[in-house]
Amino acid sequence: MPLNTLNIITLVSVGAHPMSGRARRAEQDARAVELGLRLAGERLRILHAGDPEEEALRAYLGMGLAEMTVLQQPPQADALPALSDYLRQAGAQLVLTGTQAETGEGSGMLPYLLAEQLGWPLVVGLAEVESVTDGVAQVLQALPRGQRRRLQVRLPFLASVDNAAPTARQSAFGPARRGQLQAQAVSVVEDVLFSEAQLQPARPRPKRLKVIKAKTGAERMKAATAKASGGGGQVLKDVSPEAGAEAILKLLTDEGVLR
Amino acid sequence: MSDIIRRDPRAEWIARNRLHPLHASLQTAQTSWMGPNGLIRKNPHAIGFIGPNGLKRIDRSGAQQGGSSKRSTAKAEVQLPLHVIEQPSFHIVVVPDMVGGRLSSHDKDLLGLANKLAGSEGAVVAVVFGEHKESAFDTAGVDRLLHIQGEAFDGYAPEQRVLALSAVDNQLTPRHWLIPDSRTGGGELGRRLAAKLGERPATRIWQVADGQCIGRAGAGREDLARRAPRLILAAAECADPVGDSRHEVRPVELQDQIAQCLPRIENLGAVAVNPALIPMAEAEFILSGGNGVQDWTQFHQAAEALGATEGASRVAVDDGFMPRDRQVGATGTWVTARVYMAVGISGAIQHLQGIGACDKVVAINMDPGCDMIKRADLSVIGDSAAILQALIERVTEFRQGGARDAA
Amino acid sequence: MLNTILPILLFAALALAVLGAGKRFLMWRRGKPAKVDWLGGLLAMPRRYLVDLHHVVERDKYMSKTHVATAGGFVLAAVLAVIVHGFGLHNRILGFALLGATVLMFVGALFVAKRRRNPPARLSKGPWNRLPKSLLMFSVSFFIATLPVAGILPHDFGGWILALILAIGVAWGVSEMFFGMTWGGPMKHAFAGALHLAWHRRAERFGGGRSTGLKALNLDDPNASLGVEKPTDFTWNQLLGFDACVQCGKCEAVCPAFAAGQPLNPKKLIQDMVIGLAGGTDANFAGSPYPGIPLGEHGGGPHQPIVNLQGKALVEADTLWSCTTCRACVEECPMMIEHVDAIVDMRRHLTLEKGATPNKGAEVLDNLIATDNPGGFAPGGRLNWAADLNLPLMSEKKQTDVLFWVGDGAFDMRNQRTLRAFVKVLKAANVDFAVLGLEERDSGDVARRLGDEATFQTLAKRNIASLAQYRFNKIVSCDPHSFHVLKNEYGALGGNYQVLHHSTYMEELIAGQQLNLGQHKGGSVTYHDPCYLGRYNGEYEAPRNVLKAIGIEVKEMERSGFRSRCCGGGGGAPITDIPGKQRIPDMRMVDIKETGAELVAVGCPQCTAMLEGVVEPRPQIKDIAELVADVLIEAPAATKQPAAALEVN
Known part of the structure; x- marks a missing residue:
C-alpha cells in the first residue's frame, strides 16, 4: 500500500514560545504535521480542539494545507472526549500528535488516553514510517540520543512524535492567511484539574551538587563548603601526546560515552 | 597500596623546621577532636596553609594533602543500619527504568522519594522486569523487590508490562506509584499505566511534600502545584537518593497470573545508527574540529574510532572541510552533548554559546591562552594530530580490552 | 536606384x-x-x-x-x-x-x-x-x-x-x-x-535625489498571491527596466556574491528576467553565467514560475538568496535598473507563499514573530546590556531630544561594547537622551529583506505605535540597518522621523564642541563604509570627519565610499548562507589588509560581526563609537546644554 494513500489526521494545539510565551504553532505538533505532510501530502487532515479564532493556528495552515477542523471549545474544556468522538468517525488510519502540549498542564497524557479510548495501539516517539504493507506499518521509533528502534504495528494506530521527528517546514504567510478554519460545535466537558491545581511561574531548579555520603559532621562540613567543580579545568601542558590521550580517555570512560 | 608505614625523612625535616614554607601543612592535622564533655572541639588555626603570598589559605576541597597525614588504606566500608519493615501498612511502588540493567541515577532519586513517602510505616516496592545486573538494591532503598520475568516482558513490551503493573495494582493497591518521567521508558510506561488504570497522573514532578506535588507544566515556563495523586511521574532530582540506610530487598511474588495480550506492537529490534548521522543537537558525544585541525582524514578516523558525532567550528565549515549542518555554535546548532571534544577550536564567543549546555568539554589546542581552554574541563596543549593519533590507538586498545573482559 | x-x-x-x-x-x-x-x-x-x-x-x-x-x-x-x-x-x-x-x-x-x-x-x-x-x-x-x-x-x-x-x-x-x-x-x-x-519606478532618484527604501507590499487583499512568482507579476515598468539592460556587466564586476563564487550574477539575473518576459532559455546568453550553474539548462516564460523549488525553471532559488542587498549593482548600473527591488520581490514570493526561506531563515523569521528579535532571546532581556548604565527610559521621560535606537545588537555581546561606548559618548556630551527599552522591537530590516513583508509590517507598525507615544526630536542609532529602515521605510507605514546614524550625530556633537576629545593613539586606521549607511543613505563624510577629529587619517581602501565592498552581512545573507567559493568578509579583509592598516573602523554591527569572523591574524575591528569613547576625556569642559526646546516629532 503506497504511503500517500494513507488516511492521516494530525492533532495540533496552540503552543507558546519558550522565551516570550507568545502563542505560536507548537514545535512538536508542527513536526507531526510535517511527518503527516511527508506521508500523505495534501490529503493530510489536521484537527484542533479549542478556539477557532486563535490566529496562531494559522501557522499550521501556512505549512501548505487548505483547511483544518476546529472542534470549538472554551480553553478550560477537556479536549479528550471531543477528539475521540471525532476520530472514531473520521476513518483515519494514522493519527499523529505531539508528545506534550506547550501550554496548560502538558502532561502528555492525551495520546495515551486517546489510544486507550479508541482501542488503538500507540507508538511513542515516531520518527519515520518506513512502509505499510497489508495494513501493517513498519516504523522507526526514536530513542534518546539519536538511537532508533524498528517496530511493526497494525493500522489504524496512534503515534506521538517528539523532537526526533523531522523539523517542521516553514509556515508561509500567504497560505496561512487563505486557509480555512472549519469550526465544529461539540459538547463541552469541563476539565476539573484547574479547580484544585494552580499554575505558577516555573521556579528555577538549581543544579544538584554532588551527593555526599558524609558520616561525620566534619565530612559534611567539608562537603558543604567544597568548591563547585568546573571552576577551571585541568590543563595539561608540555605532556607527551600519549599522556594527553590517556587523560582524555580516562575522562571519556568516566563519562561513559565510549560504547 | 601496601600497609607498610614508611618514614619520609624530608617531611619530618620540614615538620621540624618552623621556617619552612610547608611547615604548617605538615603539622599533625588534628583540627577536631572529641572534647571531655563529648563535644567536638575544633582548632581553626590548625587548618590551612600559608599561600605563596604569605596569606593563610584554607582549602576545604580536601585537595591539599597534609604531609603528615597518615597513609593508610581506605577504611573498610561502613555497614549502614538496616531498615526493616515487617508489616507495611501501605506500599509505595517504584518502577525503575533499569537502563542497562542497573538503577540509573534517576531511578535512585525516585527510590529516595519513595522512601520519603513511605516513612517508617510503608514499604518501598521496586518492580523490575527481566534480567538485571543491579547488586545494590539494598542501599538504594528497596524494601521489597518484585521481579517479573518472562519472555513476554523482554525488550520493548510496554503493553505487556502495563498488564503486569495493573496486576501489581490489584494485589498491592499501592498508596503511590512512582515512575521516572524519562525518555528511557519510564515516561511511556507510566502514562500507559495511567491510561490503563484511569488515574490522572502528576507529571514531571520535581517536588513532593506534605501531600502536595509540584511539577513542570506546558513547555516548562510554568509549574503546576496540586495534591499528590496516586500516580506520580517524577523528574530526575526530584529527591535525594537514599544514602544512610540499608534495606531488605525482600522478594515478593505476584499471586495472580498476569493476563497475556497479543502484542499489537512488535519490536523488530534496535536499528544501527551511524553516529555521524545523529542530529548534532541530540548527540551525546561530539568530536568537533576547527581551524587547528590539519589532517581531516585523521579527524574522521578519530570520530569513527571514538564513536563520536562530528561537529565543526564555523571556520572549518567556511573552509569547506565540513558540511554546514555540522556547524556548532550560536549561528549553527546548539548542542547538548555530555562530552564535547574541541580539536583546534579557539572558542569564538558564538561557538562557546552553542556549547553552553554541554556537560564536559575537552579541548585539544596549540594555544594555551585561547578561550576554549578557559571553558574546558580538560585541556591538552599540543599538536592535535599527534594527540588524536595517540587517542585513536588508546581507544582501539581500550575496546579490544573491553571485548576480552566481556568474553 | x-x-x-x-x-x-x-x-x-x-x-x-x-x-x-x-x-x-x-x-x-x-x-x-x-x-x-x-x-x-x-x-x-x-x-x-x-x-x-x-x-x-x-x-x-x-x-x-x-x-x-x-x-x-x-x-x-x-x-x-x-x-x-x-x-x-x-x-x-x-x-x-x-x-x-x-x-x-x-x-x-x-x-x-x-x-x-x-x-x-x-x-x-x-x-x-x-x-x-x-x-x-x-x-x-x-x-x-x-x-x-x-x-x-x-x-x-x-x-x-x-x-x-x-x-x-x-x-x-x-x-x-x-x-x-x-x-x-x-x-x-x-x-x-x-x-x-x-517611467522609472523610482523617479525620485533623478535630479540628485535618493530613493533606496524597499516599496511596501500591499497585504490588504487576502486572496492575492504575494510577491513575484512569474515574470508578469513584476510591475510593467520593472519589466521595462529589465529590458533596458546594456549588459555592460558593471554590476557583475562589483557584486560581492559573484566575486565570492556564489550563484549570483546581477547582469545574468536581469537578462533572465528578459528571457522570462519573452520566453525561451538562457542558452544564448553571451556573458558570464551564475558561478557554478552552466548555461542552457534554465528557461521560462512570462506566465511560468521563475523559481521551481522541485526542479529547474528560470532562476535557482539560491541565486536570489545569495544577494546581500548591498546595492553596489544598482549604484553602478548606467541604466539605473533596480536589481535589489526585483530580488526582494521574488524573495517575497518564496517566503510568503512557498515558505522556502533557506537555512536559518525560517528560524530567524519565527523568532522575529515570537520574540521580536532574530536570535529568539527572551524579549525581557533587551535592556540587560545596560543594567548598570541607568539609562533613561522613554516610558518615564515621555519626551527627550534624542531617542537612542539600540537595535538588536543589544542581545549580542560584541555589539554591547559598541552600545556602551556610544552611551558613554552621549553621557559625556550631556545629551538629553532616552531609550525605548523593552518597548523597542527589531526594526524589521532582516524580515523585510528575507522577503517576509508581513512580519516587517507587523514589527514596523508596533514600533511606530511605540514611538507615537513619545515626543523626541530625532532618533539616533548605531545600526545602519535600523537607521535606514526607520528613516526610509517606515514612512510608507506612517512613521516619519528625523533619523541619524551615530557617526552623523557624533559629527554634530564634535562640531558643536560638546565633546572633549583626545587623540587616537595606535596604528594606522582604515574605514569600511557600511552599505546601508553609504550607498543607501549617502553618508560617506560624517564617519570620516569623526575619525579626523580624533586624529585619525583614514588609509582609504581601493574600494571605499560609494564603491565600498559589502562585508557580506546584509540582506539576511549570513542567515540564508548560500555556499560559494570563498567568503565575502574574507575578501573584504583582503581589501583591508592591502591598506596596511592595523585597525579598521566600522559603523555597523553586521560589519563588525562579519569582519571579526575572519580568522586571525587580521587587523582589529572597532566601531567608531568605541574609538571616540576611547579618547574621551572625562569631566567635560564647560559644555553647552543641548537646546531644551522640543518639538512634536
Whole structure:
C-alpha cells in the first residue's frame, strides 16, 4: 500500500514560545504535521480542539494545507472526549500528535488516553514510517540520543512524535492567511484539574551538587563548603601526546560515552 | 597500596623546621577532636596553609594533602543500619527504568522519594522486569523487590508490562506509584499505566511534600502545584537518593497470573545508527574540529574510532572541510552533548554559546591562552594530530580490552 | 536606384521598428499596473538621460565619451537620414550635417570596436560583439550614400554595383539600429532605456535625489498571491527596466556574491528576467553565467514560475538568496535598473507563499514573530546590556531630544561594547537622551529583506505605535540597518522621523564642541563604509570627519565610499548562507589588509560581526563609537546644554 494513500489526521494545539510565551504553532505538533505532510501530502487532515479564532493556528495552515477542523471549545474544556468522538468517525488510519502540549498542564497524557479510548495501539516517539504493507506499518521509533528502534504495528494506530521527528517546514504567510478554519460545535466537558491545581511561574531548579555520603559532621562540613567543580579545568601542558590521550580517555570512560 | 608505614625523612625535616614554607601543612592535622564533655572541639588555626603570598589559605576541597597525614588504606566500608519493615501498612511502588540493567541515577532519586513517602510505616516496592545486573538494591532503598520475568516482558513490551503493573495494582493497591518521567521508558510506561488504570497522573514532578506535588507544566515556563495523586511521574532530582540506610530487598511474588495480550506492537529490534548521522543537537558525544585541525582524514578516523558525532567550528565549515549542518555554535546548532571534544577550536564567543549546555568539554589546542581552554574541563596543549593519533590507538586498545573482559 | 531603395529600406525598417515597439510595449504591459507620470516622465526623460544617467556613465570616462559620440552621432544621423534619404530632401546643408553625424558616429563606433577587441569578462559577447560592426556599417553606408547629396560625388557615382553594396550596408545598418532596437537586438537598450528613464519606478532618484527604501507590499487583499512568482507579476515598468539592460556587466564586476563564487550574477539575473518576459532559455546568453550553474539548462516564460523549488525553471532559488542587498549593482548600473527591488520581490514570493526561506531563515523569521528579535532571546532581556548604565527610559521621560535606537545588537555581546561606548559618548556630551527599552522591537530590516513583508509590517507598525507615544526630536542609532529602515521605510507605514546614524550625530556633537576629545593613539586606521549607511543613505563624510577629529587619517581602501565592498552581512545573507567559493568578509579583509592598516573602523554591527569572523591574524575591528569613547576625556569642559526646546516629532 503506497504511503500517500494513507488516511492521516494530525492533532495540533496552540503552543507558546519558550522565551516570550507568545502563542505560536507548537514545535512538536508542527513536526507531526510535517511527518503527516511527508506521508500523505495534501490529503493530510489536521484537527484542533479549542478556539477557532486563535490566529496562531494559522501557522499550521501556512505549512501548505487548505483547511483544518476546529472542534470549538472554551480553553478550560477537556479536549479528550471531543477528539475521540471525532476520530472514531473520521476513518483515519494514522493519527499523529505531539508528545506534550506547550501550554496548560502538558502532561502528555492525551495520546495515551486517546489510544486507550479508541482501542488503538500507540507508538511513542515516531520518527519515520518506513512502509505499510497489508495494513501493517513498519516504523522507526526514536530513542534518546539519536538511537532508533524498528517496530511493526497494525493500522489504524496512534503515534506521538517528539523532537526526533523531522523539523517542521516553514509556515508561509500567504497560505496561512487563505486557509480555512472549519469550526465544529461539540459538547463541552469541563476539565476539573484547574479547580484544585494552580499554575505558577516555573521556579528555577538549581543544579544538584554532588551527593555526599558524609558520616561525620566534619565530612559534611567539608562537603558543604567544597568548591563547585568546573571552576577551571585541568590543563595539561608540555605532556607527551600519549599522556594527553590517556587523560582524555580516562575522562571519556568516566563519562561513559565510549560504547 | 601496601600497609607498610614508611618514614619520609624530608617531611619530618620540614615538620621540624618552623621556617619552612610547608611547615604548617605538615603539622599533625588534628583540627577536631572529641572534647571531655563529648563535644567536638575544633582548632581553626590548625587548618590551612600559608599561600605563596604569605596569606593563610584554607582549602576545604580536601585537595591539599597534609604531609603528615597518615597513609593508610581506605577504611573498610561502613555497614549502614538496616531498615526493616515487617508489616507495611501501605506500599509505595517504584518502577525503575533499569537502563542497562542497573538503577540509573534517576531511578535512585525516585527510590529516595519513595522512601520519603513511605516513612517508617510503608514499604518501598521496586518492580523490575527481566534480567538485571543491579547488586545494590539494598542501599538504594528497596524494601521489597518484585521481579517479573518472562519472555513476554523482554525488550520493548510496554503493553505487556502495563498488564503486569495493573496486576501489581490489584494485589498491592499501592498508596503511590512512582515512575521516572524519562525518555528511557519510564515516561511511556507510566502514562500507559495511567491510561490503563484511569488515574490522572502528576507529571514531571520535581517536588513532593506534605501531600502536595509540584511539577513542570506546558513547555516548562510554568509549574503546576496540586495534591499528590496516586500516580506520580517524577523528574530526575526530584529527591535525594537514599544514602544512610540499608534495606531488605525482600522478594515478593505476584499471586495472580498476569493476563497475556497479543502484542499489537512488535519490536523488530534496535536499528544501527551511524553516529555521524545523529542530529548534532541530540548527540551525546561530539568530536568537533576547527581551524587547528590539519589532517581531516585523521579527524574522521578519530570520530569513527571514538564513536563520536562530528561537529565543526564555523571556520572549518567556511573552509569547506565540513558540511554546514555540522556547524556548532550560536549561528549553527546548539548542542547538548555530555562530552564535547574541541580539536583546534579557539572558542569564538558564538561557538562557546552553542556549547553552553554541554556537560564536559575537552579541548585539544596549540594555544594555551585561547578561550576554549578557559571553558574546558580538560585541556591538552599540543599538536592535535599527534594527540588524536595517540587517542585513536588508546581507544582501539581500550575496546579490544573491553571485548576480552566481556568474553 | 539608390534613391528608390534607400527610402524603402528606411521606412520598412522604421515600420518594423514601430511594429516591434508596439509588440514590446504590450509585452511590458503584461506586468502588473504601476502608477507612472506618462507625459511628465517623457518630458523629463532627456534631462534624466543627459544629466542623471550621464553622471553614472561618466565614472568610466572612456565609455562616456565613446557613447556620446556614437549615440549622439547615431541619433543625429538617423533623423537626418530619414529626412534626407527617406523623404528625399536632398539639401546640401542637410547632406553635410548628415555626413558630420555619420563621421561622429563612425569615430565613436571605432572606440566601441576597440573596447571589444579584448573585452573584460564582465562584457557580454555574442550579438554585442556584432554591434560595433553594425555601427560602423551604418555610419559608413550612410556616409557614402550621402556623399552625392552633399555634392561631393556625382549623383550616379559608382553605378548599380556600389548601389547594391550600399543597399546591403544600409540594410544591415538599419536592421540592427532600427529593427533590432525593438525586436530584441543589442540596440534595444536605447529604446527600452529611454522609456525606462521616463517611467522609472523610482523617479525620485533623478535630479540628485535618493530613493533606496524597499516599496511596501500591499497585504490588504487576502486572496492575492504575494510577491513575484512569474515574470508578469513584476510591475510593467520593472519589466521595462529589465529590458533596458546594456549588459555592460558593471554590476557583475562589483557584486560581492559573484566575486565570492556564489550563484549570483546581477547582469545574468536581469537578462533572465528578459528571457522570462519573452520566453525561451538562457542558452544564448553571451556573458558570464551564475558561478557554478552552466548555461542552457534554465528557461521560462512570462506566465511560468521563475523559481521551481522541485526542479529547474528560470532562476535557482539560491541565486536570489545569495544577494546581500548591498546595492553596489544598482549604484553602478548606467541604466539605473533596480536589481535589489526585483530580488526582494521574488524573495517575497518564496517566503510568503512557498515558505522556502533557506537555512536559518525560517528560524530567524519565527523568532522575529515570537520574540521580536532574530536570535529568539527572551524579549525581557533587551535592556540587560545596560543594567548598570541607568539609562533613561522613554516610558518615564515621555519626551527627550534624542531617542537612542539600540537595535538588536543589544542581545549580542560584541555589539554591547559598541552600545556602551556610544552611551558613554552621549553621557559625556550631556545629551538629553532616552531609550525605548523593552518597548523597542527589531526594526524589521532582516524580515523585510528575507522577503517576509508581513512580519516587517507587523514589527514596523508596533514600533511606530511605540514611538507615537513619545515626543523626541530625532532618533539616533548605531545600526545602519535600523537607521535606514526607520528613516526610509517606515514612512510608507506612517512613521516619519528625523533619523541619524551615530557617526552623523557624533559629527554634530564634535562640531558643536560638546565633546572633549583626545587623540587616537595606535596604528594606522582604515574605514569600511557600511552599505546601508553609504550607498543607501549617502553618508560617506560624517564617519570620516569623526575619525579626523580624533586624529585619525583614514588609509582609504581601493574600494571605499560609494564603491565600498559589502562585508557580506546584509540582506539576511549570513542567515540564508548560500555556499560559494570563498567568503565575502574574507575578501573584504583582503581589501583591508592591502591598506596596511592595523585597525579598521566600522559603523555597523553586521560589519563588525562579519569582519571579526575572519580568522586571525587580521587587523582589529572597532566601531567608531568605541574609538571616540576611547579618547574621551572625562569631566567635560564647560559644555553647552543641548537646546531644551522640543518639538512634536
